[in-house]
Amino acid sequence: MFNSIFKDSRKIQLDWWEVSYLVIFAIILIFTMWGTTMLPDFWPSRFGLFTYFLIMVYVIVKGIKKFTYTKTETVFALIIGTSFLICAFKNDMYSFLFMLAFLIVGAKDVSIDKILKVYLLIDSIIMLIAFVCSQLGMIENLQYWKNEQMRFALGSVYPTDFAAHIFYIVLVAICLYNRKVNIVEPFMIMIIAFWVYKWTIASTSLICMVVFSVFILGYIICKTKKEKIKDNIFIKLLSAVPILFASIYIFMTVAYDNNNAKWLWINEKLSDRLENSKKGFGINGFNLFGKYIEEKGWGKSVVERPDYFFLDDSYIRILLEYGIIVFVVVMAILIIVSRRAAYAGRMTMVFAIAFISLHSFMEHHLLDIAYNPFILCVFADLSIKKEKKECMILNKR
Numbered sequence: 001m002f003n004s005i006f007k008d009s010r011k012i013q014l015d016w017w018e019v020s021y022l023v024i025f026a027i028i029l030i031f032t033m034w035g036t037t038m039l040p041d042f043w044p045s046r047f048g049l050f051t052y053f054l055i056m057v058y059v060i061v062k063g064i065k066k067f068t069y070t071k072t073e074t075v076f077a078l079i080i081g082t083s084f085l086i087c088a089f090k091n092d093m094y095s096f097l098f099m100l101a102f103l104i105v106g107a108k109d110v111s112i113d114k115i116l117k118v119y120l121l122i123d124s125i126i127m128l129i130a131f132v133c134s135q136l137g138m139i140e141n142l143q144y145w146k147n148e149q150m151r152f153a154l155g156s157v158y159p160t161d162f163a164a165h166i167f168y169i170v171l172v173a174i175c176l177y178n179r180k181v182n183i184v185e186p187f188m189i190m191i192i193a194f195w196v197y198k199w200t201i202a203s204t205s206l207i208c209m210v211v212f213s214v215f216i217l218g219y220i221i222c223k224t225k226k227e228k229i230k231d232n233i234f235i236k237l238l239s240a241v242p243i244l245f246a247s248i249y250i251f252m253t254v255a256y257d258n259n260n261a262k263w264l265w266i267n268e269k270l271s272d273r274l275e276n277s278k279k280g281f282g283i284n285g286f287n288l289f290g291k292y293i294e295e296k297g298w299g300k301s302v303v304e305r306p307d308y309f310f311l312d313d314s315y316i317r318i319l320l321e322y323g324i325i326v327f328v329v330v331m332a333i334l335i336i337v338s339r340r341a342a343y344a345g346r347m348t349m350v351f352a353i354a355f356i357s358l359h360s361f362m363e364h365h366l367l368d369i370a371y372n373p374f375i376l377c378v379f380a381d382l383s384i385k386k387e388k389k390e391c392m393i394l395n396k397r
Helices: 016-034 047-065 071-090 096-106 112-135 159-178 185-200 203-224 233-238 241-255 261-269 273-284 314-322 324-343 347-359 373-378
Strands: 143-146 149-152
Touching: 016 047, 016 096, 016 112, 047 096, 071 096, 071 324, 096 373, 112 159, 112 373, 149 185, 159 185, 159 203, 159 347, 159 373, 185 203, 203 347, 233 324, 233 347, 241 273, 241 314, 241 324, 241 347, 261 273, 273 314, 314 324, 324 347, 324 373, 347 373
Parallel strands: none
Antiparallel strands: 143 149
């Protein structure tokens, strides 16, 4: 599937700033991705802090030696850095925001296709290793019951996490190189989606992958008819999708009433997400830079937890745990990435951001770099480079 993804250029002139970023990103990705599986932990003590130090030093040195930000980009980079770092320093349980801020800012002028390629290689390999090991009995294949159906984690820490990884891998594979998508691929995505659902019973990822494949199929047909996709009002409206889904879920959380039969029915369909979100809102409320919330989920264990409490929705999680300012910044990042993708002619990426926004309505991986590499697109180089005999990998737009 997805032929011509791993194309090699005949002659490459390396930009060492870009290469350095990709190496550091790969190290961070392997470390964070590994933690989403049941594979045994072999990392040295405080290795996570080492990765934070690496990306911080890279961004500082690059900023001194090669500062290419416009005034607007500089302001937004400072806003991202300041808001994320304040939240991270306020509570060390959210220290990953420190790393994420530097990864986002440091991606300036780095080819998004190379970032996505690194992600696709590492995520696919680690997922495959975890899957095979779980089937051979080398690591635990966690099993859970849901509505009288057995669901399997297949090497991940939880069934929905495995499905979420496949969802993001599919998005990256479709968006990589902004290539021409074969008409067969949407149907292959559907097959993958139903296979994943068969074992994980993960409805959110199933729905998102199936509907995404329908959108891609429609895009292929519209492109064939030579319609001006980029200027379509529908494409422009897709940029507002993150705000739409965030607003809907926040409204539902605030309005939820466990004494109302209709709300109880909705909460049941959402697997008690509203009840937990309402509880989180009662604990924290809305704060500028959030507040730590102790969560007790099912991940990495099949032992029942009578005190289960977990914020699955990305929007309410960001708002309650990281605060209003970080929430607003993340919404701005998603909108900017979507608009930049549209201006660059990357329509499949516009669709991807919209479906990540939908997926985040039910899942908590929006700011998790082990799942979502598209968060790095805000400053990355989105220009589409044509294949040539001599490929100059330079930071040009």
